[in-house]
Amino acid sequence: MATISDVSRIAGVSKATVSRVINGTGQVKESTNLLVRQVMSELNYKPCSVAQTLATKRGNSVGLVLSDFTGSYFGILLKEASMSADRMGKQLLIADGKNHAVSELKAVHSLVDKKCDVIVLYSRQLSSEQVVALNQSIDIPLVHIGRELPVEAGYSISFDQKHAIELAVDHLAKAGHRSMMYLGPEPTTPTAMSRLNGFKQAIERRSELDICVNYAMSGFGYIEGYNATKDILKNRILPSAMVIASDDIAIGCIKALSEKGILVPKDVSIVSIDNDPCSLFTIPSLTTVDVPIQEIMAQAMLVAQQLSEGQNKFNSEIIRGKLIQRDSTQIVNIT
Structure with a gap:
């Protein structure tokens, strides 16, 4: 691989001159500029982008x-x-x-x-x-x-995270579900907080429906959703529907449910968030809110x-x- 020293040697100019040609800085004769660029082309020399950035103060x-x-x-x-x-x-x-x-x-x-x-x-x-x-x-x-x-x-x-959760809750409420669980991460990030708060607000707006609500925590990911659902099945009565904070969590959840003979949606309906490409290919395919x-x-x-x-x-x-x-x-x- 050619170096700036090779270009300098063959063109018969200093490395500083080659550098000025590359970066378009300083005074260089037109004939020298053309010669250096011809040698660079013949050697297929590619200037270091980091060095160019430092010299020109522009990174492109x-x-x-x-x-x-x-x-x-x-x-x-x-x-x-x-x-x-x-x-x-x-x-x-x-x-x-x-x-x-x-x-x-x-x-x-x-x-x-x-x-x-x-x-x-x-x-x-x-x-x-x-x-x-x-x-x-x-x-x-x-x-x-x-x-x-x-x-x-x-x-x-x-x-709009809260609107996404609103769509999920609205879909389940209109389908007749009056027992719901929210499964999602601890509210330690803006996204996690918005989705959890969005669920609480959506339930409050439907207070006349007297929806029974439970909450469970899970990190983002298939394994996290799987393990969180196993804990839910040990300690709680399953609701008729779940709003799950991501498709990854939902996929892990469905696997844990199926291992216990609990069928989706026959025994529990699930709506998640993201519309991950794989959500179409799960069994059953996921009802989800698209995040574009x-x-x-x-x-x-x-x-x-x-x-x-x-x-x-x-x-x-x-x-x-x-x-x-x-x-x-x-x-x-x-x-």
């Missing part, structure tokens, strides 16, 4: 901070971000927030150091106050996905491109999902 890149990489949800998100960056003609630089507030801050600052043009942040752990302070402390635009944030935090595009993460990320990347081009006036957006009715719910007799 979009940074993306995530706190999780597991599951198809984040796979879809990453794929869309990568395709959008390609269409923009920019590099996509990814940093791991490690599901911890301090790590999320470090991840953002690592991308600031790499001179990204704009940073897309999917934060699970930073408070609204921390995000606002972060936005005010750096000179690179921030685009937030997944959370509704104050305007001082920068542009944000979020999913691909569209959300595409819009976030579009705003990122416009911010990198100098536009700076955007109204934050809240996207709503829709119920996808499949086979995991059924109508029961209303008494």
